[in-house]
Amino acid sequence: MGAVYILWLRELKRYTRSRAQMVASLGQPLLYLLALGFGLGPVFQQSGNGSYLQFVAPGVIGMTVLFTSIFSGIGLVWDRQFGFLKETLVAPVPRISIVVGKTLGGVTVALLQGTLVVVVCLAAGFRPMSWLAVPRAFLYMALIALVFAGLGTAIGSRVEDMQGLQLIMNFLVLPIFFLSGALFPLEHLPKALGAVTSADPLSYGIDGLRATLIGRSHFGVLTDLSVLAAVAVVLLSIGSYMFSKIEI
Amino acid sequence: MIRVRNLVKTFGDFTAVKDISFEVRQGEIFAFLGPNGAGKTTTIKMLTTLLRPTAGTVELDGLDPLRKQNEARQRFGIVFQDPSLESELTAWENMEIHGVLYHVPRRQRVERTEKLLKLFELWERRNEPVKRFSGGMKRRLEIARGFLHTPKILFLDEPTLGLDPQSRNQLWTHVKGLNETEGVTVFLTTHYMDEADRVAHRIAVIDHGRIVAQGSPAELKAQTQTDSLEHAFLALTGSSIRDESATSADAMRQIAKLWRR
Numbered sequence: 364m365g366a367v368y369i370l371w372l373r374e375l376k377r378y379t380r381s382r383a384q385m386v387a388s389l390g391q392p393l394l395y396l397l398a399l400g401f402g403l404g405p406v407f408q409q410s411g412n413g414s415y416l417q418f419v420a421p422g423v424i425g426m427t428v429l430f431t432s433i434f435s436g437i438g439l440v441w442d443r444q445f446g447f448l449k450e451t452l453v454a455p456v457p458r459i460s461i462v463v464g465k466t467l468g469g470v471t472v473a474l475l476q477g478t479l480v481v482v483v484c485l486a487a488g489f490r491p492m493s494w495l496a497v498p499r500a501f502l503y504m505a506l507i508a509l510v511f512a513g514l515g516t517a518i519g520s521r522v523e524d525m526q527g528l529q530l531i532m533n534f535l536v537l538p539i540f541f542l543s544g545a546l547f548p549l550e551h552l553p554k555a556l557g558a559v560t561s562a563d564p565l566s567y568g569i570d571g572l573r574a575t576l577i578g579r580s581h582f583g584v585l586t587d588l589s590v591l592a593a594v595a596v597v598l599l600s601i602g603s604y605m606f607s608k609i610e611i
Numbered sequence: 612m613i614r615v616r617n618l619v620k621t622f623g624d625f626t627a628v629k630d631i632s633f634e635v636r637q638g639e640i641f642a643f644l645g646p647n648g649a650g651k652t653t654t655i656k657m658l659t660t661l662l663r664p665t666a667g668t669v670e671l672d673g674l675d676p677l678r679k680q681n682e683a684r685q686r687f688g689i690v691f692q693d694p695s696l697e698s699e700l701t702a703w704e705n706m707e708i709h710g711v712l713y714h715v716p717r718r719q720r721v722e723r724t725e726k727l728l729k730l731f732e733l734w735e736r737r738n739e740p741v742k743r744f745s746g747g748m749k750r751r752l753e754i755a756r757g758f759l760h761t762p763k764i765l766f767l768d769e770p771t772l773g774l775d776p777q778s779r780n781q782l783w784t785h786v787k788g789l790n791e792t793e794g795v796t797v798f799l800t801t802h803y804m805d806e807a808d809r810v811a812h813r814i815a816v817i818d819h820g821r822i823v824a825q826g827s828p829a830e831l832k833a834q835t836q837t838d839s840l841e842h843a844f845l846a847l848t849g850s851s852i853r854d855e856s857a858t859s860a861d862a863m864r865q866i867a868k869l870w871r872r
Binding site: 365366368369370373376377380381441444445446447448449451452453454455457524525526610611 | 656659661680681684691693694695696700705713756860862863864
């Protein structure tokens with residue numbers, strides 16, 4: 364228990380101490396929110412879909428949680444060779460408590476970063492349909508974070524070098540984001556794209572956020588919750604298993 | 612304290628460690644020397660539960676590290692070839708995490724952290740993030756950390772790599788001191804023969820995965836009829852240069868170097 368707590372605390376301290384990084388990582392969501400939110404706004408409005416800023420804000424929140432949580436796991440590639448992780452791998456504690464502490468830390472950090480982006484969205488003019496929706500949105504943020512922290516751990520335990528990471532970024536992380544319906548409505552899509560978006564777990568997370576925050580849902584809240592929970596369980600189990608097999 | 616019998620490790624069709632056996636006695640400083648790619652780090656990884664041996668047995672303080680993994684881990688401390696500190700956290704916090712992971716009771720953790728940080732001359736800077744430390748300070752902190760849970764064995768894998776002579780000298784003085792006062796057994800690897808000559812009670816030379824000689828520095832010199840350990844080492848392992856192919860860890864080490872400047 365002590366090990367889980369101290370490793371969770373480590374992730375949290377790392378996050379809160381690198382203020383520069385915290386601010387820097389707000390740049391991307393801000394760009395999406397302002398450039399796309401206001402840039403595509405008029406077209407979106409004319410097509411009868413309402414405000415694009417309202418539509419895209421949950422997508423940008425989901426994106427932030429996705430990136431933060433998946434990178435907390437992928438960071439293992441570096442951490443196990445040059446970082447503190449190796450120290451924990453020879454410590455007399457079960458691997459499972461290390462991976463649990465680290466994952467919970469990653470999830471907490473993703474939620475904090477997500478909260479910052481929620482604030483940025485509100486400042487940019489985003490208005491949820493009710494203020495009570497905001498706490499409920501955290502449930503979806505937490506589920507997204509769990510899903511992708513699990514995926515990140517699985518990848519980070521397997522990939523051996525930094526070149527591999529570039530590949531993962533371009534062929535996995537970015538597609539997960541762009542094919543999730545974060546930026547466009549999932550209705551009336553071409554069949555193939557529709558199939559791909561329904562296979563992307565992030566689609567359900569963002570759909571859930573949208574259902575909660577602006578009352579617009581494609582899959583339905585029940586589907587969103589059950590898919591996210593199921594995928595989280597599967598990916599966290601795979602991630603923990605792969606982590607337990609790390610040899611350095 | 613350490614007993615290794617017929618240890619073998621193969622990776623695919625490459626045999627990194629070929630049937631080695633040796634013993635390290637309690638309280639001894641034991642140097643494990645060899646050219647690059649000789650099997651030193653692979654052996655250390657097997658001794659410290661990071662790699663499973665293909666064949667053979669290891670005993671640490673009478674325990675089989677494969678069967679009693681956590682008990683064995685509690686008994687040793689290790690300083691890796693590559694840095695393993697959390698650089699965003701302070702020296703004190705790094706010690707604290709180690710103490711929690713090794714189940715050191717709070718009171719003892721605080722007292723011992725203070726003692727060790729003072730001994731390694733890091734006490735004044737205990738509340739500074741490690742990323743502001745020099746290479747030598749980081750190494751000292753890693754060694755201090757390795758001692759925190761009062762291990763019976765301390766493994767040091769090329770601890771002085773990249774340090775200036777002053778830092779190297781100081782580091783060995785501390786390690787020797789703790790070896791004498793706490794009776795900790797030290798198992799080290801290094802490429803600096805003068806260090807091994809100075810601190811080690813006994814030496815094993817490994818080459819191409821086999822132990823080619825064992826004994827005290829004086830014995831090795833006598834055996835090879837040379838006047839320095841460096842010459843003895845060259846006589847035992849030949850003077851051809853070992854060109855290993857670069858691994859992914861080497862590639863990352865390059866990037867790490869760029870970042871450290």
